[in-house]
Every structure is written in C-alpha cells, then in structure tokens.
Amino acid sequence: MSKPRIGITTAWSVETWGDSVESRGYNYVGRTYIEAITNAGGLPILIPQSDPTDIEDILKNVDGLLFSGGGDAKRFSKENLPALREQQPLRYDFEAALMKAAKDAKKPVIGICRGFQMLVEVFGGSISEEIIDGHKQKNPDGGVPWHKVNISKDSFLHGVVVEKQWDVNSFHIQKVGTVPESFRAVAVSEDGVVEAIECMDHVFILGTQFHPEELLWSDARAALIFKKYIEICKGGEK
Numbered sequence: 001m002s003k004p005r006i007g008i009t010t011a012w013s014v015e016t017w018g019d020s021v022e023s024r025g026y027n028y029v030g031r032t033y034i035e036a037i038t039n040a041g042g043l044p045i046l047i048p049q050s051d052p053t054d055i056e057d058i059l060k061n062v063d064g065l066l067f068s069g070g071g072d073a074k075r076f077s078k079e080n081l082p083a084l085r086e087q088q089p090l091r092y093d094f095e096a097a098l099m100k101a102a103k104d105a106k107k108p109v110i111g112i113c114r115g116f117q118m119l120v121e122v123f124g125g126s127i128s129e130e131i132i133d134g135h136k137q138k139n140p141d142g143g144v145p146w147h148k149v150n151i152s153k154d155s156f157l158h159g160v161v162v163e164k165q166w167d168v169n170s171f172h173i174q175k176v177g178t179v180p181e182s183f184r185a186v187a188v189s190e191d192g193v194v195e196a197i198e199c200m201d202h203v204f205i206l207g208t209q210f211h212p213e214e215l216l217w218s219d220a221r222a223a224l225i226f227k228k229y230i231e232i233c234k235g236g237e238k
Contacts, residue, residue, distance in 0.1 A: 003043040004233040007062040008033050009095055009115065010048050011070055015088040030070050033112070036213035037066065040226035042233065049094040055101050064233035065102050067095060069113025069211065084117055084127060096122045108204040108232045110225075113172065116207035119183070119197065126177035136171055144218070145169055149195045149210070155186035156206060157196055160228055161221050168195065168210040176209075183207075204232050 013025035027048040037044040045062060085092040095115075099122045102109050111119040117127055145167035151158045158164070166187070176194040179185050187196035187208070199205035206229070215222035 003041060004063040004230055005045050005061065006037045006042040006064045006066055006230075006233065007045050007047045007058060008037065008066045009068050009091075009098070010046050011068070011088065012049060012091060015091060028070075029068050030213075032211075032213040032216065033066060033068050036216055036223075036226045037230075039216065039223060040230040042226075042230045047098075049090050052094065052097045055098050058098065059101060059105050059107060062107065064108040064229065065098070065110075067099065067109065067111040067115030067118055069115055084114075084121055092118070099123075103199075103201075103203055103205065106203045108229060109206070110229055111205070111207040112211060112213065113209065116197070116209050117174065117176075119205065119207040120176050120180060123180035123182060125180035125183070128175050128177035131174065145215075147189055149187040149189050151196075152184070152186040155184075155196075156198055156204075156228075157186050157225075160224050166221070168212075169214055170210055172209055204229075 008029055010027040010029045012027055017025075027046070029046060034044045034046075042064075047058060047065075050058075095118055099109070099111075099118065103123075109119075111117075121127060147168065147170055148165050149168055150165055151161055151163070153164065168187075170189075176185075176197075179194060179197055182201050183197045183199050183205075185194045185196070186198045187194075189195050193209070195209045197207045206225075212222040212225050216226075
C-alpha cells in the first residue's frame with residue numbers, strides 16, 4: 001500500500017522578512033514538520049501559495065493536510081504586531097480557502113502554531129489582541145518542555161497522551177480569544193491559555209498551539225500523535 005500523501009503548507013520569505021535579495025524569494029517550512037510526517041509513515045508534499053482554483057486539484061492529490069507554523073512576521077515588532085492576515089496576507093488567504101475546502105472534503109487536518117491560529121480564525125473564532133507573557137520559552141530547544149497543559153479526558157489528544165497533564169513546549173505571544181463553535185478546547189495551560197482544539201463535526205481536525213513536531217525526539221507521545229494521524233489519513237478510525 002502506498003504511503004499517505006500529506007500536504008504541508010509553507011511560508012513565503014518575502015512575507016516573512018520583507019524584500020528579498022533573491023528575486024521573488026522562496027517558499028520554506030521547518031524540517032521538523034517534514035520529519036514528523038516521514039517518521040510516522042507518510043509522504044510529505046510541500047504546498048506553496050497558489051491560485052485558489054488549484055485547491056480542488058491539491059485536495060485530490062493529498063490524503064491529509066498539515067498547516068504549519070513558522071514564518072512569523074519578522075518585519076513587525078512585538079509591540080506593533082498586526083492581525084494574523086496582515087502579517088502574511090497571501091499565505092492567509094490561500095490557506096483559509098484551503099482549510100475550508102479540506103473540511104468540506106473531510107480531509108484530516110493538523111494545524112500547528114500559526115496553523116492552529118488559522119483554524120481558530122477561519123472557522124469563526126478569534127485571536128485575542130492581548131500580547132501574553134510566559135509562553136515564549138527562553139530555551140530555544142523545541143525538545144525541552146516549558147509548561148504544562150491540562151487535557152480533556154474524552155479527546156483524541158488524551159487518547160494519545162493517556163494522562164490529564166502533559167509538559168509541552170511554547171513559542172507564542174498571542175492566544176485564542178474565542179474558540180470556534182464547531183470546535184472545543186481540549187488542552188489548556190495552567191494560566192488559562194487554550195493550547196489545543198479539536199473539531200466536533202464528523203471530520204478529523206486537530207490544532208495545537210505548541211509544537212509536537214519539535215518534541216518528537218524527547219517524547220514518544222508526540223510521535224504517536226503523527227502516527228495516529230497517518231492511520232486516520234489511511235482511512236482508519238480515530
């Protein structure tokens with residue numbers, strides 16, 4: 001049986017850094033996203049921003065989607081950080097359309113960091129304008145946990161972690177304001193920040209504000225998230 005094909009979204013360097021010395025810039029994604037999929041038995045396919053009319057063809061050629069993080073807007077300061085769409089408008093508009101189409105097509109989806117925040121906004125929730133402290137860890141090693149999250153017992157995430165608490169990493173300065181109506185918060189930090197959401201409709205969508213792909217080599221439970229995801233993309237039950 002062929003490996004499930006997982007589309008991984010990418011950032012565009014011009015939107016991340018501003019003007020590029022390399023003509024039109026380049027599309028990129030953190031290596032750990034790719035390794036998370038390959039290690040779990042999937043075939044990663046990088047997806048650059050393209051014309052919305054290509055989305056139907058993209059969905060025909062993937063078994064699942066991973067909306068990546070990274071590409072945060074280096075052009076802006078923490079004090080003057082604009083809304084998510086303004087940070088990377090081309091990426092936002094393309095990924096928003098792709099997310100909606102993926103849900104309609106019942107394609108399994110994982111959204112991480114920015115991908116998590118996109119899920120929140122695109123499906124009717126909100127990102128708070130408040131800039132928070134204590135969630136951008138001082139240790140740059142993504143394999144080192146920073147804080148605990150409390151996990152809902154009847155969630156997919158709990159089925160993987162099999163504990164009510166999990167020590168996770170943290171690299172964000174924004175937080176969820178409201179969770180979309182068709183989703184529920186399934187992991188919350190001890191200071192009340194939503195760290196994971198799951199879709200309640202009949203489609204698998206998981207969003208994490210933390211980075212399980214960075215925890216792969218230090219915590220087997222992080223790797224298991226992606227293994228379970230690949231099983232779902234093969235047509236298995238969650």
